[in-house]
Amino acid sequence: MNTLSVSQAVAPAYSHAFARMLTLDELRNRTPAVFAGNASSRTTRTYKFISTAEVLEALLDAGFQPSAAQQTRSRVGSDPTYARHMIRLRQIRDSVTLLDCIGEICLINAHDGTSAYQLLAGLYRPLCTNGLLCRMGDWAVIRVPHRSNVIADVVAGALQITAQFREIGTTVTAMAARILTDDEQMTFAHAAFEIRYAKVEHRPAFSPAKMLEARRETDAYPTLWHCYNRCQEAALSGGISYRSRTQRLVRTRKIKNIREDVRVNNALWQAACRILES
Numbered sequence: 001m002n003t004l005s006v007s008q009a010v011a012p013a014y015s016h017a018f019a020r021m022l023t024l025d026e027l028r029n030r031t032p033a034v035f036a037g038n039a040s041s042r043t044t045r046t047y048k049f050i051s052t053a054e055v056l057e058a059l060l061d062a063g064f065q066p067s068a069a070q071q072t073r074s075r076v077g078s079d080p081t082y083a084r085h086m087i088r089l090r091q092i093r094d095s096v097t098l099l100d101c102i103g104e105i106c107l108i109n110a111h112d113g114t115s116a117y118q119l120l121a122g123l124y125r126p127l128c129t130n131g132l133l134c135r136m137g138d139w140a141v142i143r144v145p146h147r148s149n150v151i152a153d154v155v156a157g158a159l160q161i162t163a164q165f166r167e168i169g170t171t172v173t174a175m176a177a178r179i180l181t182d183d184e185q186m187t188f189a190h191a192a193f194e195i196r197y198a199k200v201e202h203r204p205a206f207s208p209a210k211m212l213e214a215r216r217e218t219d220a221y222p223t224l225w226h227c228y229n230r231c232q233e234a235a236l237s238g239g240i241s242y243r244s245r246t247q248r249l250v251r252t253r254k255i256k257n258i259r260e261d262v263r264v265n266n267a268l269w270q271a272a273c274r275i276l277e278s
């Protein structure tokens with residue numbers, strides 16, 4: 001077992017994290033659906049079209065800046081303009097320290113009638129660039145339907161979530177102080193494996209223990225926080241090598257689907273919180 005202290009393990013390493021935010025041109029290239037000029041013909045009469053670009057402009061005015069963006073890959077023949085998309089934003093003036101990570105909000109929307117505006121609390125860990133989505137009660141998932149005062153409600157929801165980051169910080173600190181036994185770490189790895197591959201018909205043939213392998217020395221600590229981060233990165237980013245049933249060497253894939261990203265992230269956070277509360 002590593003003998004370094006927890007305080008050494010969680011030393012802040014993110015002073016550079018705000019050095020690079022996305023420009024509007026970069027957003028257009030990565031997520032053209034953000035700048036849709038109208039709604040899909042699939043939407044109902046009650047659907048009120050408000051472009052994500054208008055909501056984004058209001059969030060910029062409120063002191064947020066986009067740090068990352070992605071959109072779901074469109075099906076063949078469908079218009080990418082209406083695809084589900086997610087933007088991660090940080091409040092530049094926020095001074096809350098969350099151990100070795102930074103608080104973010106995640107804005108999700110689609111212009112095809114399949115999604116209301118959704119806001120989630122998120123954490124960004126510059127040490128390994130994995131984005132953690134944290135659901136701590138209902139306040140961390142705010143839905144704004146396309147039938148209300150969308151822009152004002154989204155901005156209000158974003159500010160409501162960021163006001164709760166101190167609460168998340170308390171939980172993160174507690175996770176970093178909780179030392180797990182080898183058996184407890186293995187139990188969490190099995191839970192992470194089940195969460196990640198719950199919707200996969202043919203599961204990869206590797207031991208859940210591989211999800212506990214540290215990809216950098218700073219993550220090789222037996223705390224709940226570091227165990228959670230190792231499993232979260234393995235689940236979301238992929239990259240685990242194993243032999244298939246035909247003995248071919250393959251690697252697990254990164255999750256690119258936004259719905260699946262949110263599902264796995266939230267389930268892993270809840271699993272870690274349950275251990276913390278036990």
